[in-house]
Amino acid sequence: MIVKGHNVKKLLAVLGCFFSCQLAAQTKLSSDEPRLRDLYKEDFSIGVAVQAKQFEGAPAGLITRHFNRLSAEFEMKWAPLLDSRQYNFAKVNHFVQFSQRHQLKLTGHTLIWHIDNPSWLFTDQQGQAVSKSVLRERMRTHIFQVMGHLRGHVDNWDVANEVLSDRAGEVYRQSEFYKIYGDESYLIDAYRFAAEADPQAELWYNDYMIETPEKLAKLLQLIRTLKSAGIKLTGIGFQSHYNLFFPSIDLIDKAFQAVLAEGLKIKVSELDVTIYSDYVDGNFEPEPFKYCDYDIQAQQAQRYRELFQLYQRYRSAMAHVTIWGLTDDQSWLNSMVQGRDDCPLLFDRLGQGKPALQALMEWQQR
Numbered sequence: 001m002i003v004k005g006h007n008v009k010k011l012l013a014v015l016g017c018f019f020s021c022q023l024a025a026q027t028k029l030s031s032d033e034p035r036l037r038d039l040y041k042e043d044f045s046i047g048v049a050v051q052a053k054q055f056e057g058a059p060a061g062l063i064t065r066h067f068n069r070l071s072a073e074f075e076m077k078w079a080p081l082l083d084s085r086q087y088n089f090a091k092v093n094h095f096v097q098f099s100q101r102h103q104l105k106l107t108g109h110t111l112i113w114h115i116d117n118p119s120w121l122f123t124d125q126q127g128q129a130v131s132k133s134v135l136r137e138r139m140r141t142h143i144f145q146v147m148g149h150l151r152g153h154v155d156n157w158d159v160a161n162e163v164l165s166d167r168a169g170e171v172y173r174q175s176e177f178y179k180i181y182g183d184e185s186y187l188i189d190a191y192r193f194a195a196e197a198d199p200q201a202e203l204w205y206n207d208y209m210i211e212t213p214e215k216l217a218k219l220l221q222l223i224r225t226l227k228s229a230g231i232k233l234t235g236i237g238f239q240s241h242y243n244l245f246f247p248s249i250d251l252i253d254k255a256f257q258a259v260l261a262e263g264l265k266i267k268v269s270e271l272d273v274t275i276y277s278d279y280v281d282g283n284f285e286p287e288p289f290k291y292c293d294y295d296i297q298a299q300q301a302q303r304y305r306e307l308f309q310l311y312q313r314y315r316s317a318m319a320h321v322t323i324w325g326l327t328d329d330q331s332w333l334n335s336m337v338q339g340r341d342d343c344p345l346l347f348d349r350l351g352q353g354k355p356a357l358q359a360l361m362e363w364q365q366r
């Protein structure tokens with residue numbers, strides 16, 4: 001059910017903020033509080049996904065205080081990189097400059113995805129689907145342009161993102177890449193181009209809900225296909241867009257083990273914990289607005305703590321853990337249901353550390 005009534009929603013949002021602001025005040029994070037990134041430095045780097053506009057003022061302070069790695073929420077995707085058909089690296093260059101100035105590492109996200117592509121990518125001037133060889137050349141050019149520009153700055157690339165299908169019995173998403181190639185071999189081309197474009201970079205595959213047995217089986221099939229083609233694959237990025245209950249720690253644990261058994265590394269690439277449980281039996285049924293109140297924030301803090309406890313057990317194979325957004329108001333989850341705010345991150349709308357942040361710090365200082 002979608003919450004209706006703009007003013008009511010606004011009022012509820014303000015009340016939600018009122019509660020979370022009280023909570024933030026209670027957490028009393030001052031400037032001599034420890035930094036998240038320092039507390040976990042023996043385990044893995046801690047990243048955050050941001051937009052170039054956050055490289056000044058208070059957000060910049062939060063980023064550099066707590067994190068030592070950055071992902072670009074949008075700026076490194078295919079369509080945002082292009083002004084008409086020309087590459088425009090201005091925003092990406094901000095990421096490079098900011099990360100160099102503050103000694104942050106940079107993750108490359110992402111080269112091949114079924115969303116956020118230029119409108120012309122799959123068609124010719126008559127609007128007909130291009131041939132496999134034309135698409136292959138466009139992929140090659142893109143991968144060489146972007147990885148070439150960022151060579152030496154980005155240490156790991158999500159070469160392909162979300163190519164697995166959510167449909168029962170179908171392994172690969174029927175994306176335009178898949179349809180034009182006629183099979184999944186576009187991935188083999190993409191990873192080969194990436195390995196050539198920057199031989200030093202780690203090459204990853206990234207996806208969501210690969211913790212579920214059905215999708216994990218598809219992931220293992222993909223890994224074996226890539227391996228038998230002899231391509232370089234460093235590891236698997238678990239996006240980790242979770243809710244308070246799902247997936248269970250046990251499911252995540254089993255999926256990590258399955259990937260490790262393939263001789264690959266793991267990373268947590270897009271962690272957030274929504275307060276809503278919208279997927280019932282796999283179908284999207286949005287819950288009505290909830291206050292981000294004390295009880296929910298306490299549950300969320302516990303969920304983050306249990307996740308990090310698991311991550312620490314995998315520290316030797318875990319390359320990094322990246323949170324998908326800095327402050328609650330910036331989260332993509334706010335636009336999941338019109339007018340329904342979420343609070344899935346470690347910092348609230350005022351940039352104050354939430355109980356989840358406190359829980360991660362206390363767990364590490366125990």
Ligand code: GLA
Nearest residue numbers: 073109161208239241270332
């Ligand atoms: C997916 C993508 C991310 C981002 C999120 C939503 O997980 O991999 O790049 O677009 O969706 O913000």
